[in-house]
Each structure stands twice: as structure tokens, then as C-alpha cells.
Amino acid sequence: MAVAKKSLYTGAEITWCRLCGNFGLMSAFGWAVHELAETIPYEKFVILSGIGCHGKIVDYIDLNSFYSLHGRAVPTATGIKLANPELKVICFVGDGDIYAEGISHLVFAAKRNTDITVIVHNNRAYSLTTGQFAPTSPSYFKGKSTPYGSPEDPMNPLAIMLSSGATFVARGYAGFTDHLKNIIKEAILHKGFSFVDVLQPCVAFYNTYDLYNRQTYRLEQTDHDPSDFEKAYSKALEWDYNREDVKIPIGIFYRVEKPTYEERA
Amino acid sequence: MAVAKKSLYTGAEITWCRLCGNFGLMSAFGWAVHELAETIPYEKFVILSGIGCHGKIVDYIDLNSFYSLHGRAVPTATGIKLANPELKVICFVGDGDIYAEGISHLVFAAKRNTDITVIVHNNRAYSLTTGQFAPTSPSYFKGKSTPYGSPEDPMNPLAIMLSSGATFVARGYAGFTDHLKNIIKEAILHKGFSFVDVLQPCVAFYNTYDLYNRQTYRLEQTDHDPSDFEKAYSKALEWDYNREDVKIPIGIFYRVEKPTYEERA
Amino acid sequence: MELNIIIGGKAGAGIKEAGRMFARVIANLGYYVFVDVDYPSLIRGGHNFVNIRFSDKKIMSVKSKADIIIATDGRSIRAHEKDAKEDTVWVINEKERREGAIRAPFKEVAPGFFKSSSVLGVLLKLLGIPLEEGLPLILSLPQKEKNESIYREAYNSVSEVYKIRKLSETKRELLTGNEAIALGAVDGGLDIYVAYPMTPASPVLHYLAKNKNELGIKVVHPENEISVINMALGISYAGKRSMVGTSGGGFALMTEALSLSGMAEIPLVIYEAQRAGPSTGVPTYTAQSDLLFCLFAGHGDFPRIVLAPGDAEEAYFLSREALNLAWKFQVPVLLLGDKTLGESIFTAEINREKRVEKPKLWNGNGDYKRYEITDDGISPLAFPGTENITVKVTSYEHDERGITVEDALLVKKMQDKRLKKAETIRNYMINEDYAIKIEGNPQSKRVIITWGSNKGVVNEVAEETGYKVIRPLILEPFPHERIKGEIERAEKVIGVECSASGQFIRLLSMYGIRVDANIKKYDGRPFYKDELKSLIERY
Amino acid sequence: MELNIIIGGKAGAGIKEAGRMFARVIANLGYYVFVDVDYPSLIRGGHNFVNIRFSDKKIMSVKSKADIIIATDGRSIRAHEKDAKEDTVWVINEKERREGAIRAPFKEVAPGFFKSSSVLGVLLKLLGIPLEEGLPLILSLPQKEKNESIYREAYNSVSEVYKIRKLSETKRELLTGNEAIALGAVDGGLDIYVAYPMTPASPVLHYLAKNKNELGIKVVHPENEISVINMALGISYAGKRSMVGTSGGGFALMTEALSLSGMAEIPLVIYEAQRAGPSTGVPTYTAQSDLLFCLFAGHGDFPRIVLAPGDAEEAYFLSREALNLAWKFQVPVLLLGDKTLGESIFTAEINREKRVEKPKLWNGNGDYKRYEITDDGISPLAFPGTENITVKVTSYEHDERGITVEDALLVKKMQDKRLKKAETIRNYMINEDYAIKIEGNPQSKRVIITWGSNKGVVNEVAEETGYKVIRPLILEPFPHERIKGEIERAEKVIGVECSASGQFIRLLSMYGIRVDANIKKYDGRPFYKDELKSLIERY
Numbered sequence A, B: 001m002a003v004a005k006k007s008l009y010t011g012a013e014i015t016w017c018r019l020c021g022n023f024g025l026m027s028a029f030g031w032a033v034h035e036l037a038e039t040i041p042y043e044k045f046v047i048l049s050g051i052g053c054h055g056k057i058v059d060y061i062d063l064n065s066f067y068s069l070h071g072r073a074v075p076t077a078t079g080i081k082l083a084n085p086e087l088k089v090i091c092f093v094g095d096g097d098i099y100a101e102g103i104s105h106l107v108f109a110a111k112r113n114t115d116i117t118v119i120v121h122n123n124r125a126y127s128l129t130t131g132q133f134a135p136t137s138p139s140y141f142k143g144k145s146t147p148y149g150s151p152e153d154p155m156n157p158l159a160i161m162l163s164s165g166a167t168f169v170a171r172g173y174a175g176f177t178d179h180l181k182n183i184i185k186e187a188i189l190h191k192g193f194s195f196v197d198v199l200q201p202c203v204a205f206y207n208t209y210d211l212y213n214r215q216t217y218r219l220e221q222t223d224h225d226p227s228d229f230e231k232a233y234s235k236a237l238e239w240d241y242n243r244e245d246v247k248i249p250i251g252i253f254y255r256v257e258k259p260t261y262e263e264r265a
Numbered sequence C, D: 001m002e003l004n005i006i007i008g009g010k011a012g013a014g015i016k017e018a019g020r021m022f023a024r025v026i027a028n029l030g031y032y033v034f035v036d037v038d039y040p041s042l043i044r045g046g047h048n049f050v051n052i053r054f055s056d057k058k059i060m061s062v063k064s065k066a067d068i069i070i071a072t073d074g075r076s077i078r079a080h081e082k083d084a085k086e087d088t089v090w091v092i093n094e095k096e097r098r099e100g101a102i103r104a105p106f107k108e109v110a111p112g113f114f115k116s117s118s119v120l121g122v123l124l125k126l127l128g129i130p131l132e133e134g135l136p137l138i139l140s141l142p143q144k145e146k147n148e149s150i151y152r153e154a155y156n157s158v159s160e161v162y163k164i165r166k167l168s169e170t171k172r173e174l175l176t177g178n179e180a181i182a183l184g185a186v187d188g189g190l191d192i193y194v195a196y197p198m199t200p201a202s203p204v205l206h207y208l209a210k211n212k213n214e215l216g217i218k219v220v221h222p223e224n225e226i227s228v229i230n231m232a233l234g235i236s237y238a239g240k241r242s243m244v245g246t247s248g249g250g251f252a253l254m255t256e257a258l259s260l261s262g263m264a265e266i267p268l269v270i271y272e273a274q275r276a277g278p279s280t281g282v283p284t285y286t287a288q289s290d291l292l293f294c295l296f297a298g299h300g301d302f303p304r305i306v307l308a309p310g311d312a313e314e315a316y317f318l319s320r321e322a323l324n325l326a327w328k329f330q331v332p333v334l335l336l337g338d339k340t341l342g343e344s345i346f347t348a349e350i351n352r353e354k355r356v357e358k359p360k361l362w363n364g365n366g367d368y369k370r371y372e373i374t375d376d377g378i379s380p381l382a383f384p385g386t387e388n389i390t391v392k393v394t395s396y397e398h399d400e401r402g403i404t405v406e407d408a409l410l411v412k413k414m415q416d417k418r419l420k421k422a423e424t425i426r427n428y429m430i431n432e433d434y435a436i437k438i439e440g441n442p443q444s445k446r447v448i449i450t451w452g453s454n455k456g457v458v459n460e461v462a463e464e465t466g467y468k469v470i471r472p473l474i475l476e477p478f479p480h481e482r483i484k485g486e487i488e489r490a491e492k493v494i495g496v497e498c499s500a501s502g503q504f505i506r507l508l509s510m511y512g513i514r515v516d517a518n519i520k521k522y523d524g525r526p527f528y529k530d531e532l533k534s535l536i537e538r539y
């Protein structure tokens, strides 16, 4: 059954920088929604966001939305899903937003296996606040709060998500829109908590297009088995979000079925 | 050089239940401090705590102390260490306290490798608030907020700590005081972030003495190599904080040297 | 006929339970009763007590001096010497000694647990109440045989001192403030209760969690208070009624999202049960010192409603009202209680009645605009999932559709919309009958002004000393005109509150209402009737 | 001689930079200058502008109507039509058209970046300022050759319209409020600055991080605001001076620990830079609507100090003072600023001088009691690491040693100690010279009362319209007696503030101070001089 494609654009002025990775991410999501719309009516989608450049996406996409607080989209999404399990709830969050301010909620959403999707615009910087280091910034990153280089090594969000009980763990790259679209579709269709870390170049504060174009490779093109936790974990460790000389796997790292929070609560 | 042993007891009325696991934990710590006092003057110790039954420990031990907020001992400890790196800073925290309310701080202390020690009184329940389920409660746990059983599976804090970059990860059992004392000593001596999850039976809300007496075994008595991350991680997964029919390893899971936050900041 | 009884003992020894059982018995006999529960923050040991007062007249306070003191351990004897009068009847544990005291066998069911059966037995006999009146309660306990034999033995171990007769055939209902709040919320249409444990709000969580199936609600206990409130906002956005409960420290963590609720115009009810602060403070004791914080919490300007019940009946009513007001006006509503209100046991007359008002809903025509500008500042609601529309809410300043704006004119326009809504709320609320209560001696020119859980003790003292009592139940929008009207011809106005800095009086002064004196208590305990009376009599 | 200039363009096009460079040049010529920076929350594109006013007299405001408008792109032309007068000189990009406008080559160094050199060139020529005055600034930029040629080309592309002469040989100093706050803190003894990025407080973080080595401090950026404030409390406990900076939403997250600071009596300075709320609001714009939140934030009763500077000079002074007061009284001190104060550029005369007062320290005799009861409520400080003593601080109510207490008498005793301290603070603070400022026309019976960053614009308007200005710099403890003294014989009192609900006026009314009218602005923009003047003239 062909469904009429709804325009997903609100008409709001788009204020991302030219060539920002957020464009690729938004396109991938839009395509995914259009494809999913064959079976899921548009009005069943609710998108949420944190605060940061990434957050603006909810102003641009004409779906139900909740423009939340910095770091808090995930509990709000859980509330929405609890209140109305028929909705497909997707969070667009930032790396500062959810790996720093809101990490507690991310860990618990994974632990609970709440049936929502979290898409992280991981530009590895605080961009809207004009460029500070973020939890996934490399240790040599010179941001405005760390002009002599970050005193911390980056966090590995995939390892933390796997250790927290996430049942769907993936990494995409905003530069490979089609590949990302597929990941997002799978994530939304996954029953349970879906986590997608999206490598999103920020041309203003951390332009990583070259790096990702050069270093990423697709898990589907290997013999990776996403049902194997141990393999998923070691794949997650392959790249430490710091080095520039190792290959960076993208694709679905892990997928398993478990009862959801909404079913159990 | 023998140092005169200072009494570590403030004289405050102890209001823990008879046979509470906190007694064993406090003894283990006291012994550790007395042994360490050979080289570290008593006044160089600072202990902190969160809020919960565990927190009362700072009222009982006559060392410098900061009775902090629920979930917040760890950032406060980081501040103390930053301000005066000569101090030995030890946090006594609860499982509700630091795995729920304060998990963000725990993850970041590990990530930063800040040179403090975190000792978790993991009774797998919120006790001072009269018995609710906690992040490490088993899924069948019937607490006051979940009288029909917890809708969540327990978190594995060791796996999360390893994935967050902790450089010293251990588990002790309050019932094996001597063994615990050694772990605590090593943790305090470790340069960098030390994490000790202590299995602490709560006789009022979750009496786990039998379980731990029966199921725990000591890593030192195996061929475990704490310098091997992969081995440490798989040891951490051995027990999921849920099952009662698998063996529970205690001891030092992982230990590695890295520059500390205070050195880099 | 009235008596004041103190029962003291270790935490975990069933002191609270004994108090509750006795209150049940005496209320069954038709008496009014009030129980103040005094316990430190620990699980076993230490010293707990209940202070119970019952009377043939409506009462809602206790006295500091007791007619009967039941000390189940040695420490209780020492702790309550100060609460004894010359003629106080002392009952102590048979292992202890005190001149003139009756000794009784306070037996434990298990070591350190449950002396409640023996306490009830002793107390009923002392009061000349038939053994049978307590038996059903004993038989509903676990280990009922053991409890029954302990109860009987205790009953028979002492002699009658008083002869308390059945007052009427109507058994009075008993309720804590927290239970009343839970039931009120449910009857106001609550769908999901979200809370992180925190004394003295936790009993609402426990009560609702235990009864969720019968009550037809969901109960969620998330990882922290920030999650709690943001989850609740998600629930309300999706069209279900949510409520959260916490105390001062947890509320502090919620203030960022409180402001979000104001900006995004998402209905939300927050139960804030005050305890003695600042900070962790004296967590199982009472205070009224989060008042100004609650009134002004959250950054920026946005309308809110703050309600303050004085007893279990008002707690039920205002909790139900809170749910409806939050949805009527799409604002955060704070239900401001405290430990005394929440944990005390009241004889309450509540006729439970579901009352779920329909909020202003979108009529389904044309495009939907979540923040449509309307005459009263209230935009029609629609929920995600509705066909052909998108429902967009936001923490940013926004246009009518909910899209971010930064332009000066548009920013002002939405601020004005919310100001308009504030005005609509004010006009509605200050005319509500319950906005202020006039009690005591309404004709008097000597006035006590107070709020919240002081209701009971203040009204009793006022009646005896001939004072008029003014008590606002709505603290925001503040019904100052009505208070001023009531105070106009007063010769003397005395404030009564539980705050060291006199927060209530500062609130009054904000509206030009001055008092001649302010009686403040801030040691974590509620006002006792005898204490307050002597303080009032000084003026 | 004065001019008001607007420079508009895309974010990322160096508009702010152009404003800063021009301010530098004009201040070098001896003029007073004030720059208001107006930008939306985005990184590239959109529309930014700076509003610059300079004069031979001291000024600290801008007008809404500009004498010169420099529109570096087409959108800027449209955006600023409303800001033009009949005789406004327009300079537009050579690619655009507008009647009567001068067209100039606004070149970018790289696509989308840095038009600042061309703007400066055009502007200096227009004002008849020699090319050499701007050259050193251009040569300090990256890619200096390219910038120089762009600068020269732009300079030569237009003709002189004004002839601005050097006013004096003294070059005036330029400072933003945020820089002043950073320097003041350092001179007040700051050891460690802890902050999570949040507009408009972030520039303090950036400035201190960049200059930390020269300034001899540490700068920490943790995972969130809750970590920030708790870290800061750890630092202070260990004996080092800490300060945190944030805006409303971040401050909300800090309120739990604010109360801890009050209870545990740990010195702490919080810089709260207000922006337009509620919630995320209009994050790069200004407001004064966190006032009541800041005054009453945190559960329970505890003393605090709230300071509100009005310009860069006061920001420096009060920031330094804040550090000393926090340690003198062992309380949280809030430095309440806003976007206008923090991000505007002022010509400021600051004589930097380190001033680190020694707090009340323990004398080393006998046992140490962290919460020793003293006459003034202030207990001597000692720090962990001191031989033979233990330093115990706590969030619980406590005895003098810092051990938990729950007993009624002991609880009251410590509450009384903190009340005593509040009194000590009040007596000290309200007598401070700077508690209130009297400006404008001090003899006038017509009074404007205002606070914070309205200082500049209000004082200028007051001077021209003959009003007296009263402005408290200390908002808690509130110097109400002194304000009342100053207002006594006033015939008319007008409030001026940037809050939709009139928070400042509500604060005044709390102390019985009434105004006849209140002028409120709440569109995120500061008051413009011409605008405020016409509003004042209506009364």
C-alpha cells in the first residue's frame, strides 16, 4: 500500500552551518520515516531533542515534537512511551547533551530497555556554545574551555551502552546518508532500547569529514554477528574515539530481543 | 617506624541495625587506615559520603570528613583532590546513591582517572528510605516502590566502570573483612581512580549473607591477571547481580597505571 | 473527655504500628484522634515515639505533656521525663524501674521487632477498653497466634486506670495526609505517579505502588528526580495525567524542568513535602521553610499555582483540585505539604468522588497550533497521535506553532500570552471559596494568620483564646485582597509558622500585610497545643 | 559629540569582531564607548549586529535609532530599516541596493568568514579617522596581509562623512562585564574556576581558561552543573577559593547544593548571568527575571549574599568583593548579572589590585570544632590536612563538631547560630558604602529605582530628565532602610526593570517600598536610551 508522502519540512529557517553533518543526519532520518510511513502513520512519530545545534532538528521536521532541555530528552521520551505505547519515540541528542549532562538517563534507558530510539549527533564538541571539548573529544582537542588541550581521554559510548544493557547498539556516519538511513530504520523498528551514535562532522569546530571518509568501514561488509555480545563489545573497543590511525567500524554492533520496560512496568 | 594508633571512633551513637554489613565494611576500612598510617599521616585522609545508611560512616570515623548530598560525594571528592593533591580522598557511597542519583559523576571520575577512591556500600536496596529497589537489586526484588517485583534487570556496575575507563576496579564483601581490608588498602594506594563495589548485606531489607557466604570466591585464588582488560571484563560479567546460582568473584578485577586528572588538569 | 498519650521505643519495635492500631480502636469507638509520629532517620534502634491525642471533640494537634507515657525501653523513660506532668500515668518495661510507674511485659515477636501487640494490650486495658476491640487488628498481623498471646498477656498484666466508653456507633475514618494526597490525585484523574524516594513524600509512592492495580494507575520510580520530572512532562505531553512527589532537596533538582513546564505550558503536579532543612537537615522532621523557594523556583517569569492543605481532608480536596487546575490552565501546580501533614494520622471525613474536569481541547478544525493566542491566554490542547496534525512543544521561546523565535516582537508576544494566562488564573483562583479559610472565632479582632499543617493546633488554640484565624490555602496567586479584607479591623495580628527566617511573614509583607508578632518554631517539631497556647497568651 | 552606529551581518562574518576593533580605535582616541552585541543562538548565518555608541561624555547605553547603519548583507538592510532615522547614513554591501546608501566592498577573508577588516576600514574613513589608527588591530589578526589589503581597499572605497578628532592622549580601557568579573575574581583570590558552558556566562570560562597560567589559577569544565557546584564546595572545604558560573537553567540544577553550602557553611561564589527565560527561552538575549529565584533558591532557611553590579567597573569590584565576603562569612554569594552586563563592551577604569582578606581562621588551640558557637555566628575555619585535628562538614543538622543531631534543642541551637550569622552579615552589609548608589539628579523628588545592568541607560535618561536614581547593589541582605530614607520625600517613584512579572518591584514591596509605576521590558533586548526616555517622559 503506497502512502502519500507528507512533507517533513516545517518551513522554519535552517540555521545550521553550510555543510554541517546535521544535514546528512536529517536527510537520513527523513528518508527512514518516509519508508517507515508505509506501515507507521506519520502522526505516530514523536521526535525529541536536547539543546545544542543538534536540537534544532525538531524545529525543521514537521512531526510531533518535544524540544526538551539540555540532557533531558531521554526521560521525557520514556514518559511519552509509557503514556502512549503506540507512539514511535525518537530522541535527537548531542554528545555534550547526553554523554555529559544527561548520561545518567542514557544508562538507565538502556538498563530498562525502554522502547525508544536515541540518535546521538556526535560531533565530539559542544558546538552551539561555540566550541568546548565534549566527552568524546580526542585528548588533544583544544576547545574554548581547554585551550591547552583536553585533560581527559574520550569516553567510549558504545562500550558504556553495551555494558548498560542496551539491546540495539549501532554507529552511523552522517556522511554516508544511505547507510545511516538503514541503521535508523532498524533502530526504530527494534522493539526495545535502540542506541545510534552518529559521527557528525562539525565544520565550525571539529571538521572530521576527512577522517571519517578515510577510516570508517561497514560492519555488514565483514562477518560481524550482531547477536554476539562479546564480539559486539570488542568491535566497540576497536576505535577509542581518540586515535586517527585505526579503522572505525560503522553499522549495527549489537541487537538482541528482551522484554521492554513498558511491558514490565 | 611505628606510628601511634589514633582512635578512629568519634563516639557518636551508632544507629546501624545489629549485624548490618556496614559494620564489617567500617572495620575493614579502619584496619586499612591503621596499616596505611605507617606512611600516611591520619590528617591526610578525607572521607566523604552520600546520603543513606552508608553515609553515617563519616559520623563514626574520626577523620576529616564531608557528609555530602545524595549522589554527590564523587564530584566533591574531585574538588578536594584538585585543591590539595596531598590528601587521600575516599568516598563512601550507596548503591542508590551513586548507581542511580550520582551515576554521571561516577562515570566521569572513572573517565578522568581522578585520584580518589570510591567504596560502594552495595546492599542492593535503598535502605535508609525503608526499602525500595535499587539499580543492583535483582529483578524479582519486591521493594516498597515495586511491591510486585522490580520491572528492571540489575545494572552491572563493574562492567560500566571498566567501560568508563576506571584504572582500578574491585569487588569486596563486607562479610570477609580481612580480604576487604586488603582491597581497600590497595585501592587507596592506587594512583588514579579506584572503584570498590562492596557487597554489603542489609539485614532489614535484603539479607544476603547466606548468598554471599555461599557463592563468593576470591580472584587471588585463581589465575586471574588484573592487568588484562579483556579478562577483567569477562570476570565482571560472570555474575549479573541477578542470579543466585552462579559463583561471585571478589577481589581486584583490574588495575592499570595512567596519568591522573590532577596531573593533567 | 480527651487524653494525650506518648508511646516510646526503639525504631523497628513497632511503635508507629502500635500508634496506628490504637488510633484505629479509638476511632472505632467514635472518638476523634490525631497522631504525631516522631522518629529519627534510622531503621532499627534509637528512639521513636508516637504522640496520640484523642477526644470527643474534633482535634488535630497533640500536646507536649502527656497523660499517659508508655515507655517500652529504658531510653524512652529518660527521653520523656520532660513530657510528664505530676499526674502522668507511666507504664514502663518490666525490666526497668521508675518510681510510681506501672510495669508491663513489652514482648517482641522476634528480637528487635514488633512490640506493638503488647503495647496495644496494655493501653486498652489501662483505658478500660474491652480486649475484643483490639483483637481484629491483632489477628490481621502476621504471626497472629504469637501476637494474640502477647496481646492477651499484656492486656491482663495491668489494671484499668481510665474508663473510656464507646462514644457512638459510627466508626471514624483514619487517614494520613499522604494517603489523602494519593487518593485525591487518583480522584483527580491521575494516570501515572512518578517519584524518587524521599522522606516525607515517599509514603505516597509506597501507597500508590501497592494499590496501583486497584486504583488503575501506573507508578514509576526512576533513577533520580531530574528524570522524575522530565518523565512526568513527557507523560503529560502525551495526554496522560502525571504527578510527582518529593521533598526540598529533590524539588531543587526539579527546578530546571519546572521552568520548562511553565514555558512549554505542560500540565504538571508536584507534591513537595517539606522537612527540616537546609540541605539534608533533619530529614524525618517537619518544617515550613521551602515556602519562598517553591513560590519563586525556576528561572524566568511564568505562571504557577501553589496550594497548601492544612489537614487530610484538605489534602484530599486540594490534591484532586491540583490535577484539574494543572490541566485547566496548563501550568505547574505545587501541592505544598510537610512532614506533619503527610505522616500524621487524622480522623478525616472524606467522601471520595472522582472529579476529572475536561481541559480545553482542540476542536479538530484547521491547522493545529499548540500555542495559539487566545483571549484568556489558554491554548487548546491536542496530543501526539492525532491524525493530520503535529503537536510541537518546546523549551525555547516560540511562535504559535511551537517553532523557535528570537525576534523581539515575537518574544514579547508570547511573554504577553503567558502574562494573560497568569491573569486568567488569578481571576479564577482568588474567587475560589477555598482560597482562604476563616476559622477560630471569626468575630474576633485578635487575629492569627498561619498556613499549612499548623491548621489544627492554631484553630484549637484560637478557639480557646478567642482569636480569629486566617489561613490561605492558595499561596499563588496570593489572595491578598481577601486577607486584607479580613484583617482590616483587626487590633492585633500574630503570625504562626515553622520557619526560622519567617518566610510566611515575608510573603505577607510582599503584599503589604504586616503582623504585630510572629511566632516561629524551627526545631523540626510541630507546634504542640499547650506550647502554642502559652506563646499566644504572651501577646 | 556622540554617534550611534549599527553594524549588521551574518553570524560568523566577524560583526562582533568589527565592533570590538572599532571600539578599540575610538577608545584610543579618548572617547567613551558602549557596545551592545545582538546575536541569535546559531554559529553561522542568520543575522547578528552590534550597536555601538560613542561620545565625549561618559555613556553606557545605546539608542534604538542609529546615525550610521552598516549592512554587510542584504538581510541586514531589511532588519535595520526600523532603526533608521531620516538622516541616517547607510553603508551597504556593493552587491545590494538601497536608495541613498553608500556601497562598499565588504570582503570575506574566507567564504563566510571575517568581514571585520573591511567594516573597520569603511567605518574609519566614514568618520574621518586616519587609516593608521586601525592598522595595528588589523595587523594583529591572522592572515594579516590579506586582512590589510582588504582593510585598505575598504578604507579607500568610501568618502568621509564625519570628522572625528582625537579627544585626548589617554587611551580608554575597554572591558566586557564578563572580563571584569573574571579579573575581579582573580584579584579576590580565586584559585579554581569551575563551570559548565552556558551563555551568557561562558565567556568567563573561556577567558580564565585561556589566561589561567598567567593568572595563576586552575579552570575546570566538568560533566554538568551539579558536578560543578559540588566540586567547588570540595575545593572550598579543602581551603582553596572557588567560583562557579552559569545561567538560569544551570543555576536551577545547582540549587540543591546551594542549600548545602548554607548548611555546611562552605564559602562559594556563584556567578549567575541571566538570560531571557523561562526555560531555554531566548538564550543569547538579556533579562532580569531570575531575581526572585536567586534570592530564595534552595530549600530551608540559610543566609546568603546577593550582589548585582551595573557595569564593568562594578562587576570587577563586586566580583572581588564576592570572593572575600564568601570567606568572611562562610556563605554562598551570588553575583547576579545578565547578558547585557556580561557581553557588552564598556569603557572602564579599573585599577586592578589584589585584595584577599584573611578569613576568620582557627587559632590552633585545643580541639577543633568546625561549627563552634561564637558571638557573631561565625566559626573559625581550619582545613583538612591540619595536624591533630579533624575537620568535619556536613549536609545534616549537626553539633559543633559537625556530627549529626536530631534532638529538638540541638537543632534549634544550630538554626539560631545561622540566624545569628545572618544578623552579623546584615549589620555589616547594609552599612557598606556600595549597598545602594544614588545617581542621576540626587536632589530630585522624582525617582527612578532600578537594578543591575540598567544602570547606564537609566542614569543617562535620569540626568536628561531630572530624575534621581536609586540602585541597590546589594540585593540580599536588602538595604531597605537606606532606600526608604532616600525615597522619603519623593513625589513620584518609577521602577525600571527587565522582567515580565516585575520581580524587582515585588522585591521592593516585600520591604514596604511602593512605586507609582513600573516600566518593564521583556523582549530580550536591553532598554535603549531613546526608548526609555520616551517611556519616562510619559509619567
Ligand SMILES: Cc1ncc(C[n+]2csc(CCOP(=O)(O)OP(=O)(O)O)c2C)c(N)n1
Binding pocket: A050, A051, A052, A053, A054, A055, A070, A093, A094, A095, A096, A097, A098, A121, A123, A125, A126, A127, A128, A129, A134, D196, D197, D198, D199, D225, D249, D250, D253, D280
Ligand atoms: C542545563 C544547561 N546547561 C548548559 C546549557 C548550555 N548549552 C546549550 S547547548 C550546550 C552544548 C551543546 O553541545 P552538544 O550537546 O554536543 O550539542 P551540539 O551543539 O554539539 O550539537 C550547552 C552546554 C543549557 N542549555 N542547559
Ligand SMILES: Cc1ncc(C[n+]2csc(CCOP(=O)(O)OP(=O)(O)O)c2C)c(N)n1
Binding pocket: B050, B051, B052, B053, B054, B055, B070, B093, B094, B095, B096, B097, B098, B121, B123, B125, B126, B127, B128, B129, B134, C196, C197, C198, C199, C225, C249, C250, C253, C280
Ligand atoms: C536528592 C535526594 N533525593 C532523595 C533523597 C532521599 N534519600 C535518602 S537516602 C536514599 C536512598 C539510599 O539508598 P542507598 O544510597 O543505597 O543507601 P543505603 O541506605 O542503602 O545505604 C534516598 C533516596 C535525598 N536525601 N536526596
Ligand code: SF4
Binding pocket: A015, A016, A017, A019, A020, A021, A022, A053, A054, A123, A127, A128, A201, A202, A203, A204, A205, D043, D044
Ligand atoms: S557549529 Fe557545527 S554542529 Fe553547529 S551547525 Fe555549525 S557545523 Fe553544525
Ligand code: SF4
Binding pocket: B015, B016, B017, B019, B020, B021, B022, B053, B054, B123, B127, B128, B201, B202, B203, B204, B205, C043, C044
Ligand atoms: S537498614 Fe540495612 S543498611 Fe541500614 S543499617 Fe539496617 S541493615 Fe544496615
Ligand SMILES: [Mg+2]
Binding pocket: A052, A094, A095, A096, A121, A122, A123, A124, A125, A126, A127, A134
Ligand atoms: Mg556536540
Ligand SMILES: [Mg+2]
Binding pocket: B052, B094, B095, B096, B121, B122, B123, B124, B125, B126, B127, B134
Ligand atoms: Mg543501598
